[in-house]
Amino acid sequence: MTFTTRFAPSPTGPLHLGHAYSALLAYDMARAANGVFHLRIDDIDQSRARPEWEAQIFDDLSWLGLSWPSPVLRQSDRVPRYRDALKTLWDQGLLYPCSCSRADIRAAASAPQEGAPLHGPDGLVYPGTCRPASPPSGPMPDAVMRLDMARALARLTHPLCFHETGAGPDGTTGEIHPLDMLQTVGDVVLARRDMGASYHLSVVIDDADQAITHVIRGRDLFDATQIHVLLQRLLNQPTPAYHHHRLIRDDTGKRLAKRDDARAIATYRAEGCTQADIRMKIGL
Structure with a gap:
């Protein structure tokens, strides 16, 4: 290889x-x-x-x-390529449309019953305001689309991990704890109305289509890697090795x-x- x-x-x-x-x-x-x-x-x-x-x-x-x-x-x-990937996840019942603004999310995440809002690799951890009780059906709408993290993790049959040749911000390596992702990552955005796809989805599809074997990037993206490895698993794509380097x-x-x-x-x-x-x- x-x-x-x-x-x-x-x-x-x-x-x-x-x-x-x-x-x-x-x-x-x-x-x-x-x-x-x-x-x-x-x-x-x-x-x-x-x-x-x-x-x-x-x-x-x-x-x-x-x-x-x-x-x-x-x-x-490559927007049509990203839409195909989104359609795959939609058909698996793993996406749902979200109409919340950033202000809505800040307000919901800061509500007294929620406690202090958590920040994850996608910003404020989404409090689940638009998350449906069951997967939506019918054609996929042209809307902001979120990954239902709980449903996505429930589909896993093997542990999530990746090979890290660098190091995370605190020296951690490539072990992923799915249960932690519910609290520290949440339902990330995979499609935006004005861009077609989010960074998380587009980078996974691009790396797979270019047969990338080693992703070399800054430690500031280390926490996002767990999202990418999960999407690779859900979309049946290979997981490259990762090297998260120091920041200048x-x-x-x-x-x-x-x-x-x-x-x-x-x-x-x-x-x-x-x-x-x-x-x-x-x-x-």
Whole structure:
């Protein structure tokens, strides 16, 4: 099996040193294994994606010395594929439509009888306001769709786990506790009305379709991996190995964000930095 990995940035702002670390680490690991490195454009959110930022991604990564096969996969081209996956889950009775706004969820999660609201990998853990007593029937509506976590976990016949070659934020590895997912993850959104699919669904489908064997990404996504492994099981897709790497932080210890233009790759390039300088700054 060929070692195959990917780097999947969103064209919503400039790439910074954290992106450089993730992309270069994945590229280096693929080269060391005589494998394949894919660039993938995570532009499912067309309200925020911009063609000029996508062009900058290509330019910055090429300047860093990376190369990848063509054509590049773009999530915005794959909405019908995601709808097929959603239909599979709908037919299994694992999805339901949700009409709650974010304000509704905050209010319900903060109600006195609920206690302190829990934050999970999908934001506030959904309190189940729209969850039906039995699976909905008929055609799948064009609506926000949530995974019924309890029903999904009840379908499992084998333990959930994944092979972790890096480490989570607290040094944990790839053991997943399904019962904990009910409390700490909840009914995650898998389809959004304005995007067709959520990150959780699209990344699982894309990784499977590109035969990704190793997912290399930051530790901030470690908690989301349990969602992805569950979806892989439900959709009968393989589970790749995962490598969750350290995060590049600023002088105060805060994780870099796209709005931090001072640490954008393009800024360092304009100041005369070389590829070797960037590697040195990020510890590669």
